[in-house]
Amino acid sequence: MTxxxxxxxxxxxxxxQIAMLAALGGYETRLYDVAEPQLDDALHNLRELMARRVDKGRNSAEEVAAAFDRLTVTTDLEVAASGVxxxxxxxxxxLDxxxxxxAQLSEYAPATAVLATNSSSIVSSKLADVVSHPERLCNLHFFNPPLVLKLVELVQGPHTADETIERFTAIAERMQRVVVKLDKEIFGFVVNRVLRAIFDESIYLYESGIASVEDIDTAVTQGLNHPIGPFALLDLTGIDVNYHIKQLEAEDLGDPAAGPSKTLTELYEAGHLGRKSGRGFYDYGSK
Ligand SMILES: NC(=O)c1ccc[n+]([C@@H]2O[C@H](COP(=O)([O-])OP(=O)(O)OC[C@H]3O[C@@H](n4cnc5c(N)ncnc54)[C@H](O)[C@@H]3O)[C@@H](O)[C@H]2O)c1
Structure with missing residues (x-):
């Protein structure tokens, strides 16, 4: 039975967007939120976004109309979870x-339902003790924006059954995602760990006076063929976001030295948060 x-x-x-992918994949899809206006916004955003995708030929008008027919929204978790x-x-x-x-999902969803968290930093082990039948629980990590970035990281915790991984693999594939499986939990999963290594090394080179921000970005874009340099990417994703991720990493490792670097801390404390504030490693002029 699928x-x-x-x-x-x-x-x-x-x-x-994850709900849209599920609906496009042919699933009867329910979207639940505590905030009613958020659900209205979500439907409004999705209608606009999908109309643009139809205009660009990325989806057909028919498949989009059929997907919206399969998508319902609610603020009632008991209704949302029944029979899923x-x-x-x-x-x-x-985490709290x-x-x-x-814990509520354990009560309202069928015991046979598989459960995943899209969290970027919380491994499913941290949720397993509140879930009945934790063998059905894992991480399924999408990338932003989910409709555009095809990768998902599927993470098997020590409590996760192989069958759960198989079912989420099938679901992700029907959502036309590319699945990478992690056989063990680790903070940051694969993509964000590799990215962090690049960020950490780039900041180390800059803070050691080896090369300028501009030259390190040029080296990475021209020498490694990356579409964007590490400092431009730090500014784009947000100095605050990256500062908090480094704090979480230090906590996870129990090593304060793994926390935010000197430059990241200075920019964060000065309110230079990257593109969104008009200044980060680069100056973008007044916002
Ligand atoms: N934004 C990203 O780039 C990104 C990428 C990958 C994974 N994630 C992960 O996805 C998750 C959501 O991130 P986001 O950026 O979409 O956040 P967001 O702030 O845009 O949305 C969170 C939503 O959750 C709702 N909410 C809050 N408490 C709730 C509750 N108890 N029950 C139901 N709904 C509730 C809020 O009303 C809001 O609509 C996080 O775990 C994040 O780590 C985010």
Whole structure:
């Protein structure tokens, strides 16, 4: 028996597009959020986004119309979870809030439903003790924006059954995602760890006076063929976001030395948060 019904929890930047992918993949899709206006916004955003994708020929008008017919939204978790086959959680990145949601899902969703979190930093082990039958729980990590970036990282925790991984692999593939499987949990998974290594080394070279921000970015774009240099990317994703990720990494490792570097801390404390504030490693002029 294959899974038919997918519940996505959280209708923010990630959840709304993950729900769209599920609906496009042919699943009866429910999108749940605590905030009613967020659900209205999500539907509005998706209608606009999908109309643009139809105009550009990325999706057909028919498949998009059929997908919207399969998509329903609700603020009632009990209704949302009843009879579902799979749940993908994409709510706010707070462990206490996620733990509460997963405890409720254990109560409202069928015991046979598989459960995944889209968290960027919380491995599913940290949720396993509040979930009944934790063998059905894992991480399924999408990239932003989910409709554009095809990769998902599927992470098997020590509690996760092989069958759960097989079912989420099938779901992700029906959502036309490219699945990378992690056989063990690790902070940051694969993509963000590799990215962090590049960021850390680039900041080390800059802070050691080896080369300028501009020259390191040029070296990486021209020498490695990356579409964007590490400092331009730090500014684009946000100095604050990267500062907080380094703090989490230091906590996870129990090593304060792994925390934010001197330059990152100075920029963060000065409110130079990158493109969004008009200045980070680069100056973008007044915003
Ligand atoms: N934004 C990214 O680039 C990105 C990338 C990969 C993974 N993630 C992960 O995805 C998750 C969501 O991130 P986002 O950027 O979409 O956040 P967001 O702030 O855009 O959306 C979060 C949504 O969750 C809702 N929410 C909060 N508490 C809730 C609850 N108890 N029940 C139901 N809904 C609730 C909020 O109303 C909001 O709509 C996080 O775990 C994050 O780590 C984010």
């Amino acid at each position: 899974d038919q019904t997918v519940l996505v929890c959280g209708a923010g930047a990630m959840g709304q 086959d799979a749940v993908i959680e994409a709510i706010v990145e707070r 809030v996620k733990r509460e949601l997963f």
